[in-house]
Amino acid sequence: MRTKTVAGLLMLTGLSMATLSISGAAQAADIGRIKTVTGAVTVVRGSASTPAAVGQVLQVSDVIKTGADGRAGVTFADNSRFAVGPNSSVALSQFEFDDTTHVGKSLTTVDRGTLGVVSGQIAHENKDAMKVRTPTSLLAARGTRFVVDVTP
Amino acid sequence: MLALTACSTPGQVALLRDEDGKVGAVAVSDPKTGAERGQLTAPNTQAGLRPGPLKPKPLTTNYDALLTVMPPAPRVFTLYFANGTTLTAESEKTLEELRRIVTPASEVQITGHTDTIGDGLSNDRLSLERATQVRSALVAQGLPVANAKVTGRGERELKVQTPDNVSEAANRRVEVIIR
Numbered sequence: 125m126r127t128k129t130v131a132g133l134l135m136l137t138g139l140s141m142a143t144l145s146i147s148g149a150a151q152a153a154d155i156g157r158i159k160t161v162t163g164a165v166t167v168v169r170g171s172a173s174t175p176a177a178v179g180q181v182l183q184v185s186d187v188i189k190t191g192a193d194g195r196a197g198v199t200f201a202d203n204s205r206f207a208v209g210p211n212s213s214v215a216l217s218q219f220e221f222d223d224t225t226h227v228g229k230s231l232t233t234v235d236r237g238t239l240g241v242v243s244g245q246i247a248h249e250n251k252d253a254m255k256v257r258t259p260t261s262l263l264a265a266r267g268t269r270f271v272v273d274v275t276p
Numbered sequence: 277m278l279a280l281t282a283c284s285t286p287g288q289v290a291l292l293r294d295e296d297g298k299v300g301a302v303a304v305s306d307p308k309t310g311a312e313r314g315q316l317t318a319p320n321t322q323a324g325l326r327p328g329p330l331k332p333k334p335l336t337t338n339y340d341a342l343l344t345v346m347p348p349a350p351r352v353f354t355l356y357f358a359n360g361t362t363l364t365a366e367s368e369k370t371l372e373e374l375r376r377i378v379t380p381a382s383e384v385q386i387t388g389h390t391d392t393i394g395d396g397l398s399n400d401r402l403s404l405e406r407a408t409q410v411r412s413a414l415v416a417q418g419l420p421v422a423n424a425k426v427t428g429r430g431e432r433e434l435k436v437q438t439p440d441n442v443s444e445a446a447n448r449r450v451e452v453i454i455r
Contacts, residue, residue: 209342266302269300
């Protein structure tokens with residue numbers, strides 16, 4: 125019944141396959157979730173900044189910011205995982221993932237702080253597809269667990 | 277001035293042993309030119325992120341506190357059915373374990389399968405019923421329905437390949453991935 129309503133809406137808006145692929149992309153826009161939060165953690169989306177909550181859905185371009193006592197754990201659609209340390213700013217600059225083919229790419233920007241990474245299916249499928257950017261470097265994960273540390 | 281100082285912090289990268297004992301690699305390149313400065317390939321090594329060739333050295337920074345917030349790896353479970361939507365006694369225990377593991381923050385992918393007894397269409401229906409039944413058990417435990425994705429694959433993805441109309445216990449199953 126719900127499917128029918130959605131199909132009806134698609135017809136009403138006069139969009140067919142194009143919309144379907146967009147709605148697929150919109151679903152993929154749900155790229156990850158906050159799993160653990162300790163201390164001060166906020167998620168910045170556009171101009172809005174909200175306190176991070178366990179279970180919160182993340183989208184491309186979201187920025188995770190932590191205070192001096194803040195830490196956060198995040199999981200992504202490709203099964204990659206992040207541990208964000210205190211005094212950090214971590215932007216989810218790019219994330220594309222096809223859960224059927226496992227092809228995708230991601231770019232995470234660490235402006236400051238620490239980021240622990242366990243790579244997932246994106247890096248497994250294509251060894252240079254998961255990247256982390258720091259102010260001075262571009263890192264490519266080749267199937268691994270690592271830490272990026274941009275603390276003074 | 278302060279911002280300038282913060283921006284010029286080169287920082288470092290550390291390569292750790294994977295949770296399953298394997299070791300990958302991290303390649304470091306110059307963001308402007310794309311030129312590769314080097315790679316970390318040995319476990320428990322670190323290197324500064326300054327311009328110039330990467331100089332790996334043994335890990336001296338302790339990241340244990342950071343890694344305490346790393347979410348656990350996704351876990352995969354398989355539940356088997358005696359017939360219809362009745363779980364085997366063994367899988368009833370697995371379902372009990374699942375009930376203990378899920379939290380309101382869990383994301384769960386539940387995929388139902390059948391053996392090749394009966395026609396494709398009714399197996400599609402049965403596989404979805406199996407998956408939905410497992411979801412109901414977890415939702416009763418506090419898992420939000422929105423966090424549980426249910427799919428029925430019918431007889432398309434046999435665990436054990438059989439001809440049509442063969443009863444095969446290994447194929448009557450629901451796979452559950454908890455993230």
